[in-house]
Amino acid sequence: MTTLRILLLTLFVAGSYAAGAQDEWPRIVNSTNGSIIKVYEPQPESLSGNILKSRAAVSIQKDAQSEPVFGTFWSVNTVETDRDNRRISVQSVRIPNIKFPEEVDAATISYVKTSLETGLPAVQNDLPLDVILTSLEANAEQKKLSQDMGTKAPKVFYASKPSMLVSIDGEPKFKENKDWGVSVVVNSPFTIVKNNDGAYYLYGGKKWYKAPKPLGPYAYAANTPDNLDKVAAAVNNQNNAEAGYRDSSDVAQSDQVLDIITTTVPAELIQTQGNPSFTDISGTGLQYAENSENDLFLDTDAQQYYVLLSGRWYRADKLNGNWSYVAANALPSDFTKIPEGSPKDNVLASVPGTSAAREAVMDAQIPQTAKVDRRNASTSVTYDGQPKFEQINGTQMDYAVNSQSSVIRYNGRYYAVDKGVWFVSDSPDGPWQVSTERPAEVDAIPPSSPAYNLKYVYIYDVTPDYVYMGYTPGYLNNFIYGGTVIYGTGYAYTPWWGSYYYPRPYTWGFGVSYNPWWGWSLGFGYGHGWFNGGFGYSAWPGWCGGWWGPTIYRPPFRYHSGYYRPGFYGPRYSYYGRGGNSRPLPGGRMGGRSAYNGGRVVNNIYNYRNDVVSNGRYGGSSRPGPAGRADGFNGGRGGAGSSRPGFNGGSSNGGGRVAGPGSNNGRVYTDGGGNVYQRGNQGQWQQRDRSQWQPVDNNRRETIRDLNRQQQMQNRGEQRSQNFQQFRNNTPQGGGRPQNSGGNFSRPAPSGGGNFSRPSGGGFSRPSGGGGSRPAGGGGSRPGGRGRG
Template sequence: MKKLRLPIQSLFLLAFLSFYSVTMAQDNTDWPKVITANDGSIIRIYQPQPESLSGDILKFRAALSVQNSNNEEPVFGTFWSVATISTDRDNRLVHLLSAQVPNLKLSSDSDLNHIAYLKTTLETQLPEAGIVLPMDQLLTQLDNNLEQHKLAQNFDNNPPHIIYANRPSIMVLIDGEPKMKKNPNWGLDAVVNTPYTMVQNTDGQFYLYGAKHWYSAPGATGPYMPANNPPANLSKIAGAVDAANDAQAGYSSNLDKSGDNVYTGFSNIIVSTKPAELIQTSGEPNMLPIDNTSLLYAANSNNDIFLDTNTQQYYILISGRWYTSNNLNGNWQYIAANDIPADFAKIPEGSPKDNVLASVPGTYAAKEAIMDAQIPQTAKVDRNKAAADVTYDGEPRFKPIEGTNLQYAVNTASSVVRYGNQYYTVESGVWFVAPAPNGPWSVATERPSEIDIIPPSYPVYNLKYVYIYDVTPDWVYMGYTPGYLNTFVYGPTVVYGTGYYYRPWWGNYYYPRPYTWGFSMMYNPWYGWGMGFSYGFGWFNTGFGTSIWNGWAGGWWGPGIYHPPYCWSPRNYGFYGRNAGGFERRPIVINNNRFVTNNIYTYRHDVITSNRYVSNNRNVNIRNDRYNYNYNGGNIRNNNFGNDRNIRGEHVQPNMPNNVAGENTILSDRQGNVYRNQQGRWEQRTLQRQWTPINNNHQEVIRNLDRQQAMQQRGQARFQNFQMNRPAPAQRSAPAPSGGGGGGNNNNRGGRGGH
């Protein structure tokens, strides 16, 4: 296994962070940072400029100034760092755990001994400074293509069955022909191959339960009509499902924050036994123009429906993929993102449909979505305490994976692969290994190299996005990118799911596999993919009945720990539209972002540590006044792209924090030269310890500096939007892991583990 030795500092930071809220992290995102060296020198570190990210290794450069104890004029320079980071995707924060400083350049100091002293000081004190980088600032400045970009290929982009409706409707999926099984707790037969509550009552009628309403039909596939007076024996089922939703999904009421009843019910239930998608409008399509384009959009729809007036072709976006047809009830055909009309790239940020920009190649939103999909969620795993639990329906059965020497288990809800005489599984984002298919399982220190070539036509494809970064005698440092949770970089954009239909396992139990279609998946710049707005009202049988059919939630949307968030109102205009502004109507489940986002809730908190700011059942109050920025600015000039870009939204228009001006506008270039922006004019630090204006003969330098500053400001605006619109923490059925359990082990990390 390839090793890269780095000097690793104490990991006490993880334990320290677990007791503080996101507001404390906000304090740590202010720049410059001030370090006092042992000789009394004051070192100011300006906002880092990321250069590359691979796993949990971040390479960056940063401008700095050094002022000696005699208070002389400071010396400016640049240092380059190779840092080990940990990531907290829930709060979108990146923590600096250790730092190596291979190079440092000062503008007017060539004393090699002094430079070596400063490098040592930085390596020692940077981790102790508690440096936190907003993830959004990181991804807006990274320009490199990372590993995941090369992995996603050969997806199935053929359209599912696409159904159009012009009245409020909801899609109910059944995984093939309905399969019935007796539920002893309910006393009735239930359809087990669906995530919905569907039972056959003693009167022979089928009943579907969703959002505290019953619907009845003569058969499992419908047609369903509202059951205004459901049989009394169904009340027990309704109570059990509501309680499960209350406990595990944050579902508690049909009332929004104003007290209005949000939900009025659906009279049109569409049942499909094969992969399908529903697009709908409220009445006939109300097509409105998008400024400065030839595009119209359906204003009376929660879906992304467009008409190109130049060609009279309709375009829809489902699960991150584009499809086109000459009418809404037509024969939809896949169109690659690179081939959609150029006017899609002209949709203004802040407009009602700017949420689709993440699926339009070449836009800032698309680039940021690609980078975000490659930033891992990291965890520190106790090798001696973490354990996996794998059960099979009968004796373990394996099938070969074409093009590899791997085999995968078909009769289990877990993802198990065989490689030689060893068996591997990933549970809640952690690799385990065993000498036999039934265990005993121990934390793996490496994974088979052939994992990277698993084709997407196999249901264990997502395992390639779970990595092992580092190994010590007591701990393994792991991470997974959103590909583990069904978010993939495919070509120039991100998509949800592979598009393949994976056959479930049928035996004594039903084990579902990940679905791409049927849940109106829509992209959010901070939370990834979320299910369509209609599903937010308690439609799924969340967490109930797992003892009867072994947990359907462990397959429909990916790993058993994962449940996608519900989309918010599509009419929330702002930075990336759909989910970024003030609420038009606040959905009742806004705190159900994920059952598990950043790691293991089924293990004891002293086994797995991850970088959360909420530990166990500790309630954290976030001071909203920290995020109430002045809403009187925000236009960013980006000369590198030749136009003014407004990154503000209609409702969310944060001005940049004070640290954008003044000291924080100090940047460095790749050669280590240091610049500052004074009232819109760039100046360079000279050997004479002076700031000299850059003349107009250096336009390329000015354009690069403008671009760097614009990307920093854009990242800050993204982070502010996330903070102002972040939902309340979800109530979990098990406590969240603390950020540094296992006794706060302070051992240094050893050699770097290969992927």
């Protein structure tokens, strides 16, 4: 075995041990009378909003020498979720029911119940989200919300050599940028300028491309007019200023000249490196294009091509033919047979009936939660002119069409959603205060409305000081449809054009693909300096307001070298894949956005606010770690709110984890009737009968089947959790927190020539200069026209 392989295996085992040790069961609940109360791994029954209902086994001993008595308790838990780190923490617990054998008296049961309600938040402060997820059943109500999605095929281009699809939102709209001395297309994330020589230039990947017309054809320009140097410098400086952006030879594509394809309508690009080369997928009649970054397949029986675009399947009889939509449940059955761990298992999340699809659907229903400070939370909304509202079809609500902010008028009041927080006002101009309710008709907003994603921002509870809110991935353009997850609604919305250009959520054109832990990412190539990083300003709000959902959000970039991708699902010993597959290089710009970025992923929109508490973070502070262990693993760092556990010395106080019984690694299961089970040393299921474990009769096949299923789901959840840790640990570091010190998002102004919106220059400046107020809301005005508020 090579030294490299040994090192990778060592890292994997170490990472797996760390993850496993962190989630050991059972755990000890504090006791005031000297008894020992142990709780076992929770078995989730439902998760709705921030309420997790579960059951779990519990045991009580008078002292360390006495025999434990086992029982079952059912709990209703208020939880906080941390989707970035894939963890759930229990904040409060109510025990509606608890069951013990008859020999346990009522006083003892009452004591255990009270102890659990008091102590469970400490010992369940840090639970693995993926284990919870795999144990849950899909929520039918949420699936019902996502209907009538757009599935019409976009315009599909096919190329057999490296190409770049440059999307423009309608016909090019030019505005003069005085800092640059040229006119610039403002309705595209790409840098397209009209120069003084009458030619058009596109800048991307550290190269200039030249064309006689704004839509091309573009050809590589080795030499360009000197006045364009300041444009390139501004774009480069802005990109380099974004945390996590990697400007190095492995991503800069310094030697690669691309064919440029422009489009003014929704479109996607399928490309192969040379003629397509298809490889068999074991156990199926399918082949996949091994020399393509697209999820491109050939059904050898029917001689039909299939491609996955924004989570939707399309079919054609030739690559440059007419592509038509195929409902996911109408795919050839061989798609369900794609092996987990294989290079193309990433598409399983888009194949109904697979475990990956089920988990993706469940994950899309798990919210990111926070509590909002009622006294201090605020927002501001600016319109391009006087507020203008249009009706949302099928509702009694109207939405503001001439604002970058999300504003709804309903029953004479105005509601705004800013960075996942609901606000309300009696005037469209404010002042705004935290809302304690959301309009009842929000759930009726159809996908044909650009306000559709607001239905995925929720209000759960209200106290005098806080409002508990949360959002599911639908707020970030990730929806459930037809038993799978998809990206975008599929509708092409009309942007706002006035003194300003405000884009609306886009579905097509950026080659998005799904990651089971961090959602959707932009396709290969888009991170290589192709986007103008300065487009965070008002002239082109970009990821700061519209194209991909809420303000300030943009999906991560996806970096690869080679075309093979290792499987997301199933165990693996390294991130290098199998059978000689090339090593991917995920990562990319962060700028506070989510990214394939090890250890410091920021996909939590609430992290951009200084007026919410999200998973224990307030204004950027760290979340408390889990409670201490009682088995000598935790160096005495016990108690709720402690640091994450280590692996040295320990205390038996303050809540903790204890070594489990025998071969079952501490797992004890319950059924719906409250009976308690474990798997014995010989692999046979045993049921607790008074003070002994008795074998489960093999004739009780349904019971054994249910127990096997529970164990399989938890094992799969643990594997997902390990894969996530491994994926994250093998991803390039690059920063990822918002570029602020705990407050709302702020970002330095570009150096070396402005982008469109600085009061001192660009042709698309704000309505008011001075303090540089943004035309959109989003947390307040921008000081000095520099950072974002």
